[in-house]
Each structure stands twice: as C-alpha cells, then as structure tokens.
Amino acid sequence: MEALVSIRNVFKEYVMSSQLTIPALNGISLDIIKGEFLAITGHSGSGKSTLLNLLGLLDDPTRGEIYFAGSDIHNFTEKQKVSFRLNAISFVFQFFNLIENYTAVENISFQLLLQGYSGREAKNRAREIIDFLGLSDRASFFPHELSGGQQQRVAIGRALAKDSLLILADEPTAHLDSKNGEAIIELLHDINKQFNRTIVLVTHEKEEARHSDRNIMMRDGKVVNIVNVQK
Amino acid sequence: MNYFISKFRIIISFALRDFSKSRFVLMFTIIGLSSAFTAVFLSRGILDGFRTTLESGAVDVIGHLIVYPQEGEDEIEKVDSLIEKIKKIDNVQALSLRNQTFVMLEYKGHVPGSYTGLGIDFKQESQTTKLPFDIVEGRFLSGKDSKEIVIGQNLADALVDLEYDGEKVPVGAKVQVITTSGQKISYKVVGILDGKTFVPNWMAYFNKDEMERIEPQTKNNQIIIKLKDENFLEETRELIQSQNPNVRVRTWHEEATYVDDMVLATQFITGSIVVLLVISVIIVTSVIIFINVYNRRRQIGILKSMGASNRFIIIIYLSEALLYSTTAFIFGFLFFMLINIKSIENPIPLLIGDFHTEFNSRDIVPLALIFVVATFGGSLFPALSAAKTRIADVLRNVI
DSSP states (O other), X not given: OOEEEEEEEEEEEEEOSSSOEEEEEEEXXXXXXXXXXXXXXXXXXSSHHHHHHHHTTXXXXXXXXXXXXXXXXXXXXXXXXXXXHHHTEEEEOTTOOOOTTSOHHHHHHHHHHHTTOOHHHHHHHHHHHHHHHTOGGGTTOOGGGSOHHHHHHHHHHHHHHSOOSEEEEESTTTTSOHHHHHHHHHHHHHHHHHSOOEEEEEESOHXXXXXXXXXXXXXXXXXXXXXXXXX | OHHHHHHHHXXXXXXXXXXXXXXXXXXXXXXXXXXXXXXXXXXXXXXXXXXXXXXXXXXXXXXXXXXXXXXXXXXXXXXXXXXXHHHXXXXXXXXXXXXXXXXXXXXXXXXXXXXXXXXXXXXXXXXXXXXXXXXXXXXXXXXXXXXXEEEEHHHHXXXXXXXXXXXXXXXXXXXXXXOTTSOEXXXXXXXXXXXXXXXXXXXXXXXXXXXXXXXXXXXXXEEEEEESOGGGHHHHHHHHHHXXXXXXXXXXXXXXXXXXXXXXXHHHHHHHHHHHHHHHHHHHHHHHHHHHHHHTHHHHHHHHHTTOOHHHHHHHHHHHHHHHHHHHHHHHHHHHHHHHXXXXXXXXXXXXXXXXXXXXXXXXXXXXXXXXXXXXXXXXXXXXXHHTOOHHHHHTTOO
C-alpha cells in the first residue's frame, strides 16, 4: 500500500523561556496510507493536534522529516508551502472557521476562486457541493444564521471543494451535540469512500474512531498504540 | 490574464465585504477622512482664491504690461508711433497712457507726506483698468474740469489725521496740491476710490492734461497695457521690447512683487495644513487598518490555512484602505464643491478685494495621487503585520 505521508522521527518542542521547554511530540514515526481513514486519539496535551498542524504545514517541527508524496514538506520555500496548503491539503477545524461575511455557498466558492477557478465554475461547483451536503435551502445563509452542525458541513464542503489528497480534521465534533457529531463523522466517511480522499481525524472520542481504518493512540507526544479496525 | 482578473475580483470582493461590515465604524471613518480631504481641497481653494484676488487686484490697476521710458529719461520717446505699434499687436486689448509723479497734498493745514499722483485719461483708462469703476464715494474724473481730483481712500483718511479710522476728506472738499516746483494749487475732491489693493488707495488721481500742465517733466512716462490672453504675457512683452529698444517693458509681476510675497506666505500656511492633513490621513488609515487586522486575525489565519499567500493578505488590506480613501475622497471633494459654490455666491469683502474660494481642476490628479500614496503608506505596515499572522496561533486560539 502506498504511503501518502511519511513521518520520520519528528520532534516538536515549544520554548516558553530560556529555562522552560515543553515537548509536544517525542520522535513520532508514522505512515499515512493513501485513501485511508486514520483516526488519532488521545487526551488533551497528548500532541495529536500538534501533529496535525505539522502535517498541514501550519507549524514547523523542531527536528525530523515529514514526506508528502515523496517530498520533504518542511524544506519547502514559503511559496511552495502556500501552494501546498492551497492545493494538496484541506482543513476542517473544531471552531468551523468560516468566513463570516460570506454565505454558505460563497464560503465554498471562495476556496475555488482562490485556486484560480473562474467565477462561474466556482459558483456551479459550490452549488453541487452544497446540494451534496444537503444544505440547498441554506446556501445563501451567513454562518451566524446556521446551526453548528450546518456550519461544520459547510466547512467540510469547503475542504471537499478543492481536489486535495488529504483532509485534516481537528476535533470537528468538539462543539456539536452527539447527533450532529455523528452526522459529521458519517459525512467524513462518505467523502472518504465516495471521493477516495485520505482523511486524518483527530478526536478524543473513542467512539468516533471506531469506524476508521486505523486508530492511532497518542500519549505524551508519542504513539502508544496502533489499532487496525476490523470492518 | 483571466487568472489575474479573477484574483483581482476576489480581492476587491473580499475587501468590499470587510469594508462594509460595520456600518457605524464605516460611517465615522468616511466622515473623518472626508473632512480631511475637504480641508485639503479647501486649503487649495483658499490659496487659489487668495492668489486670484491679489492678482486681479493688481492687474485691474496696472494692467498686464507697463512701458516706462529708458533709465534716466523722464518721457517715453516717440510715444505716438510706439502706441500705434503696440496697438497692432494681436494680443493687446487696450492701453492707457499715463503721467506719474510725486505730489504733496494738504488738507486744512495738514500735510501727511508725499504721495504718487497719477494723470489719467478717463476714456483710455476705463478700457484698460478698473480704476474708474472703483469709486466708493462721489464720482470719477470727468475729463472736463481740470481742477478736480480723486483720492485713494487710505490717502483720504491720512489727510484728516494719522489715525486710520475711516474718517476721510469729504467729497466736495478742497485740497491743496504742492507741486515739485513748490506751487500750491487748489483742487476739488470729486471722488474717493478703493482700488482693493494697497498702492492705488494711497494715490491721487488727476486729469492727464492737468498733470502735464503742473508737472510737465512727467509727460507720457507710463503706458499701461491690457492683454487679451495673459498666457502669452512673456511673448508679448518680448515682442514689444524687441520692437522698441528705447523703452523698458515690465510685467505686472515685476511691479507688484507684494503679490508673489503674499501668495508665497499663504502657500506656506496652506501647504503646511495640507502636509499635516496628509500625515493625519496616514495615521487615521493606519489605525483603522490596524484595528481591522486586529479584529480579523482569526479570519486572516483561516484565509492562510485555505492557501492564501502573504501577498494576497497584504493586497486585501491595501485594497480596503484604498476603498476607504476613494470613498472619502469623493465625499470630501463633493463637500468642498458645495462650500466652493456657496463661497462664490457669497464672496467675503476684504480690504484687498472680494474673496471667494476657487476650484482648480488641475488639483484633482495630484491630490488624488498624494492620497493614494498616503493611503498605501498608512496601510502598508498593518497589512504587513496581517500577513505575518501565524496560522497555528489562530488555531490554538492564542490570538
């Protein structure tokens, strides 16, 4: 099986002062297989979100290498990093992080416009995605007019809009009730299967990790267990 | 090309949404910047208006060009043929031959000093200058009675006492003129004149023939020329001078140097105001964009996580600043035009003339450019700080 991402002996330390350094990741090595649904679980402070930030080039490791499709992404120039974030990966955040002045459909089309789609193409594709998400009647609503679950669907739609290979979801259900949370996890699984997107889901809910292909458990910045889920 | 147009459209659309998000803040920002822009236009309008008042005041009295005899000569040589030659020049509209000398005036035994006396021909003068129409009391010289005199209003005041209190020699009173030969001649004051500039208000005006009679050495020592088009002032001067090397041709600028001095002083004041306003525009723009950046750091982080480049973020905030200043510039300009129209309708009567602001269309482009630069200058630093927002900090809720 082909590894989309290879993480090799990665450390991340936060220097708080000359005398205080907090280790967040302690020599993590891991492969993420193309097309898999990978769940990363662990308690608060276990390093799972830090790992996700490193995968998404939102932060740099203290040492170690991260290869994406064979390229060491942390050696990228700033321009390459921007291009990588624009085209290769998508994020789904726990706080939804939609653009507040844009409607649901505009939030999705904006991502496409950023990628260079024409206005018409972006609008049409965004409409298709809104329909897929079941939010056709909420397309012209602004984020503050949507429920948490609906906002997170739009955020997932935005991630789906670009043809990225990897979707990084950082506790996407943390601010949702259980019913909406389940629906969001189900939607991510649908996208994984239907669109063959590799998904890395960070969660502290073991239940959410149950249906993933693999479940990586982290503690104190280390991988303590890898479970291949039998389906 | 399409790619850049598409990027440009997103940036403008994003900046517009951000710009119009808080209508209350937007309104106050636009009002603040518009006021600054109005003040800048107004400063320019005051300067232009003041310059026009001074310049037209001078030209109305001494014309555009003045011909004098050669240095050391009392009279212009072959004046009749010279006048004929000047009249044939296309750009010459009218001319007036004058006599100018110094005279002493006495009123009720009071002799305040020596003043300029001007001998003028009413017909020629009325075609060339506005002096015959600047009478504030009585009438101008008729040309028929040689023993009448018109006095500038400052001189009329000085003849009564040294205090400038508005108390003047009354129309109809008799004043004594003491010539350079010491002769005392009585004249009847028929009018008081306000030339709206300093020099003519300190002069005494005689019929030209009478002046020639009492001061024969000053005969024909000045020709005042009014031009059709002042833009060809220098060319016309050179033409007259080259055709007549025996005279001196001077422009009104050279004669009324006080105009340039006063304009320069006003220019310094209005220029300083403009500089201070531009600085305030830079600071206000900078503060507004800083506040916007501070309030929208989360959004900036989101944009960057979506793949927006630093350049994209910078251009968004520069565009936003440009939207603020363009809107404010338009409102500021319109407000100035309103003030300008009101000022033209209701000019302020000053000692130097009726003053109103002026709009010069040539000011728009340079002022617009200054404000574009000021806006970019003010927004560049906050835009750069926006681009430095770290995505990880946004996601960790550190900011």
